[in-house]
Amino acid sequence: MTDAATATRSELLSGLAEVLAEVAGTPTEKVVPEAAFDADLDIDSLTMVEVVVACEERWDVRIPDEALEGMKTVGDALDFIGSGAAT
Amino acid sequence: MTAAPAREAVAITGLGVLTPLGPDVAAFSEGLLTGRSGVRLLDEPEFADLPARLAATVDLTDRLERVEARTLDRVQQVALVAAREAWADAGAPEVEPERLAVVVGSGIGGALTILGQDAVLREKGPRRVSPHLVPMLMPNGPAATVGLEIGARGGVHCPVSACASGAEALAVALDILRSGRADVVVAGGAEACVHPLPLAGFAQMRALSTRHDEPEAASRPYDKGRDGFVLGEGAGILVLETEAHAAARGARVHGRLAGAGLASDAHHVTAPDPSGAGAARSIALALRDAGLTPEQVGHINAHATSTPLGDLAEARAFATALGSHRPPVTATKSNTGHLLGAAGAVEAVAAVLALRDGVVPAIRNLDDLDDEADVDAVRTVARQHPHDVALSTSFGFGGHDVSLVLTR
Numbered sequence: 335m336t337d338a339a340t341a342t343r344s345e346l347l348s349g350l351a352e353v354l355a356e357v358a359g360t361p362t363e364k365v366v367p368e369a370a371f372d373a374d375l376d377i378d379s380l381t382m383v384e385v386v387v388a389c390e391e392r393w394d395v396r397i398p399d400e401a402l403e404g405m406k407t408v409g410d411a412l413d414f415i416g417s418g419a420a421t
Numbered sequence: 422m423t424a425a426p427a428r429e430a431v432a433i434t435g436l437g438v439l440t441p442l443g444p445d446v447a448a449f450s451e452g453l454l455t456g457r458s459g460v461r462l463l464d465e466p467e468f469a470d471l472p473a474r475l476a477a478t479v480d481l482t483d484r485l486e487r488v489e490a491r492t493l494d495r496v497q498q499v500a501l502v503a504a505r506e507a508w509a510d511a512g513a514p515e516v517e518p519e520r521l522a523v524v525v526g527s528g529i530g531g532a533l534t535i536l537g538q539d540a541v542l543r544e545k546g547p548r549r550v551s552p553h554l555v556p557m558l559m560p561n562g563p564a565a566t567v568g569l570e571i572g573a574r575g576g577v578h579c580p581v582s583a584c585a586s587g588a589e590a591l592a593v594a595l596d597i598l599r600s601g602r603a604d605v606v607v608a609g610g611a612e613a614c615v616h617p618l619p620l621a622g623f624a625q626m627r628a629l630s631t632r633h634d635e636p637e638a639a640s641r642p643y644d645k646g647r648d649g650f651v652l653g654e655g656a657g658i659l660v661l662e663t664e665a666h667a668a669a670r671g672a673r674v675h676g677r678l679a680g681a682g683l684a685s686d687a688h689h690v691t692a693p694d695p696s697g698a699g700a701a702r703s704i705a706l707a708l709r710d711a712g713l714t715p716e717q718v719g720h721i722n723a724h725a726t727s728t729p730l731g732d733l734a735e736a737r738a739f740a741t742a743l744g745s746h747r748p749p750v751t752a753t754k755s756n757t758g759h760l761l762g763a764a765g766a767v768e769a770v771a772a773v774l775a776l777r778d779g780v781v782p783a784i785r786n787l788d789d790l791d792d793e794a795d796v797d798a799v800r801t802v803a804r805q806h807p808h809d810v811a812l813s814t815s816f817g818f819g820g821h822d823v824s825l826v827l828t829r
Contacts (some may be wrong), residue, residue: 381552384552
């Protein structure tokens with residue numbers, strides 16, 4: 335487990351790519367900061383919950399549902415997980 | 422006896438199965454004709470304490486994408502595999518989505534998901550429960566999965582009648598096609614509940630064979646030494662079409678579903694009516710629906726689960742419904758175990774193959790025919806027997822009686 339607070343943004347990105355590959359079979363090269371979870375990566379709302387749970391376990395953080403609403407892109411997720419707000 | 426006027430038969434243009442005999446229809450057919458068994462001893466540790474540790478399982482290795490395997494219960498997975506085979510076998514018919522329907526039954530539904538996620542809830546808490554839990558556990562999950570796969574917008578249905586579910590699905594499909602509500606219906610049954618809890622429950626009913634020293638001899642319908650059924654898993658899916666639709670696209674027709682009869686015992690929730698009266702009524706209704714007489718039945722694919730009471734009640738039903746006529750009887754469960762809600766559909770596929778090939782498979786393990794079973798049981802080797810009409814019976818806890826009449 336990597337500490338979200340000390341991980342670099344590229345470490346978070348590669349970690350999220352691994353999560354998406356595992357949970358949704360998303361090709362790693364598609365996981366870029368500007369990619370939208372729904373439109374670009376075809377992640378539906380149920381799968382997004384799985385992604386969130388996997389991220390919580392991976393980085394030992396808590397991503398509340400309110401934060402999830404603003405998390406439209408891969409970059410949004412990286413911002414939140416790396417911000418220290420996810421505790 | 423004079424037959425009633427026949428109602429329209431429908432064409433069977435696609436067959437798909439995933440059974441303990443192998444990955445597809447070809448393996449199923451070969452396994453029936455050579456008399457293989459798909460039953461094994463469950464030697465994994467979680468089954469160690471069970472009084473009955475036999476099952477007939479399927480191999481899903483490399484049959485699905487990883488994401489499909491994560492988000493679909495095993496019962497949905499087996500349905501999907503069989504549906505893909507059936508749909509491809511039918512030549513992936515071009516049909517308006519609004520004229521395409523699905524009817525896939527299951528006796529138990531997504532039991533493995535319920536049990537697995539209950540363990541997650543207890544060990545890790547509610548935030549670790551899968552968001553896919555509900556669509557994975559719902560009994561209509563297999564039907565919904567198949568409907569999504571083929572893009573069916575003409576209705577997706579899930580009859581639930583325990584071990585008659587797969588046969589009832591075909592009866593419902595027949596109704597849909599005859600009433601003009603669809604041109605093509607993908608129909609069948611699926612089951613996957615090999616887990617210590619259902620096994621413990623069936624064992625407490627004293628319904629399961631405990632012939633642990635000879636797993637492949639455990640499922641033995643009509644044999645004097647039978648001591649219960651063997652739980653199996655798998656799926657059977659058929660593509661049904663109106664004759665007009667099949668003819669218009671030049672489809673290859675494997676056989677026809679000519680009639681269905683549904684009745685109920687109102688006797689006991691699990692025990693069969695010893696007289697077989699409800700079962701006999703379902704047979705008579707199916708023949709009347711097909712416009713055929715008892716004497717025209719060329720072979721029977723019996724429900725015959727290998728339980729002491731059930732096999733005899735069914736044999737009495739044959740005598741009641743068919744009079745003195747004794748067509749050859751086969752029992753697919755001697756090879757596959759009891760696939761519960763998938764059984765009726767898998768056995769309908771077996772009946773279509775027997776009609777098509779003119780060969781009735783032998784009942785495996787029938788060494789010593791029960792004196793009370795007044796049937797012409799096919800024994801030892803498959804019987805060459807060209808014929809035009811098959812009867813397939815399915816009965817379920819709850820007193821459900823479903824009979825299907827299939828023709829060439």
